[in-house]
Amino acid sequence: xxxxxxxAAAGMTTKTLRFYEDRGLLPxxxxxxxxxxxxPHETVSRLEFIxxxxxxxxTLAQIGEILAVRDIGHAPxxxxxxxxxxxxxxxxxxxxxxxxLRATVAEFHEAAAAGDPAACDPERIxxxx
Amino acid sequence: xxxxxxxAAAGMTTKTLRFYEDRGLLPxxxxxxxxxxxxPHETVSRLEFIxxxxxxxxTLAQIGEILAVRDIGHAPxxxxxxxxxxxxxxxxxxxxxxxxLRATVAEFHEAAAAGDPAACDPERIxxxx
DNA sequence: CTTTACCTTCCACTAAACTGGAAGGTAAGG
DNA sequence: CCTTACCTTCCAGTTTAGTGGAAGGTAAAG
Numbered sequence: 001x002x003x004x005x006x007x008a009a010a011g012m013t014t015k016t017l018r019f020y021e022d023r024g025l026l027p028x029x030x031x032x033x034x035x036x037x038x039x040p041h042e043t044v045s046r047l048e049f050i051x052x053x054x055x056x057x058x059t060l061a062q063i064g065e066i067l068a069v070r071d072i073g074h075a076p077x078x079x080x081x082x083x084x085x086x087x088x089x090x091x092x093x094x095x096x097x098x099x100x101l102r103a104t105v106a107e108f109h110e111a112a113a114a115g116d117p118a119a120c121d122p123e124r125i126x127x128x129x
Numbered sequence: 130x131x132x133x134x135x136x137a138a139a140g141m142t143t144k145t146l147r148f149y150e151d152r153g154l155l156p157x158x159x160x161x162x163x164x165x166x167x168x169p170h171e172t173v174s175r176l177e178f179i180x181x182x183x184x185x186x187x188t189l190a191q192i193g194e195i196l197a198v199r200d201i202g203h204a205p206x207x208x209x210x211x212x213x214x215x216x217x218x219x220x221x222x223x224x225x226x227x228x229x230l231r232a233t234v235a236e237f238h239e240a241a242a243a244g245d246p247a248a249c250d251p252e253r254i255x256x257x258x
Numbered sequence: 259c260t261t262t263a264c265c266t267t268c269c270a271c272t273a274a275a276c277t278g279g280a281a282g283g284t285a286a287g288g
Numbered sequence: 289c290c291t292t293a294c295c296t297t298c299c300a301g302t303t304t305a306g307t308g309g310a311a312g313g314t315a316a317a318g
Contacts, residue, residue: 004294014295015277023275034284036295049233056227057186060275069237084238091231095224098185102220104178108198109213133264143265148306163314165265189305259318266313276302283296288289 002032006039010047017047025050025064027071057094062087131161135168139176146176154179154193156200186223191216 003014017037020026026046030038046067053063066087069080132143146166149155155175159167175196182192195216198209 002295013277016275018297019276032295034295036284052226052230052233054275056223056230058230066234066237069241081238081241084234084241087234088231088238091227091234094185095227095231097181098220098224098227101181101185101187102217102224105195105213105216105220108195109210109217112198112210112213131265142307144307145305147267152305161265163265165314183305262315262317264314264316266311268310270308270310272305272307274304278299278301280299281297284294285292286294287292 001039001041001043003037003039006043006047009044010051012047012051020047020050020060023060023064025060025067056091062090130168130170130172132166132168135172135176138173139180141176141180149176149179149189152189152193154189154196185220191219 001009003017007014007017017026021028026043029040029043032038049067050060050063053066054060065083069084072080130138132146136143136146146155150157155172158169158172161167178196179189179192182195183189194212198213201209
């Protein structure tokens with residue numbers, strides 16, 4: 001698989017893949033005789049994992065740590081375990097924060113929904129925008 | 130309340146408060162006769178709200194939109210309602226993404242925890258670090 | 259009266275995560 | 289052979305969210 005096809009499959013640009021390779025999130029892959037990168041199909045799921053992490057708000061550095069653990073595959077040494085425990089803890093904190101925020105925003109939304117929509121002129125833009 | 134005290138109460142720096150004022154997240158407040166900013170106590174909770182949003186991964190622009198709605202207080206026009214509905218939707222997507230990621234990381238963690246910790250030499254740093 | 263700890267503005271810099279563009283190689287179609 | 293659509297490297301620019309530091313004002317304590 002060439003870079004363009006791989007990037008498209010993951011919904012990214014070729015620029016982004018080269019950038020991820022540079023940052024160590026994507027291992028330097030084989031090259032075709034002409035120098036073109038040749039990716040195995042698994043790269044797509046790896047990229048999808050990265051994207052999920054990004055969407056969730058993790059930094060590339062954090063995602064890189066998780067991927068490094070995944071790449072070792074075996075060797076469950078205490079450092080690996082601690083690292084993952086920390087990531088889990090961070091994720092839990094993040095989820096709790098988001099859930100609290102959602103509740104706050106839901107309150108605002110209900111208050112807004114309770115008002116009379118007819119009172120708003122669709123031709124006019126809200127005063128604060 | 131002067132800027133230093135306000136910032137400390139919210140666990141931020143004075144630099145950050147001035148920056149938030151510049152970005153419109155913090156309204157320009159009263160000044161003492163000597164030119165010093167004088168914040169009302171509510172500013173602390175506003176700052177805490179901003180920090181929660183940031184921790185949750187929202188951008189300052191998104192937080193600013195929510196705060197703008199809060200500042201209007203009344204006037205539940207359709208634009209406001211739509212904006213909040215969109216924010217809620219984004220938050221839900223984010224929470225779902227994070228929860229899925231947490232499950233993946235938990236799997237890695239359990240696999241690591243299942244290994245024999247004695248196999249790891251505490252004197253040696255993991256090969257991937 | 260000077261030191262200390264605040265505060266003011268302004269401008270430049272950083273880090274993260276890309277994104278754009280230049281300059282050039284390659285392989286297939288017309 | 290030429291155009292087109294890929295690919296290569298390298299370097300520079302962008303956005304977001306601050307941070308650092310200069311140059312200077314202010315108020316209280318020693």
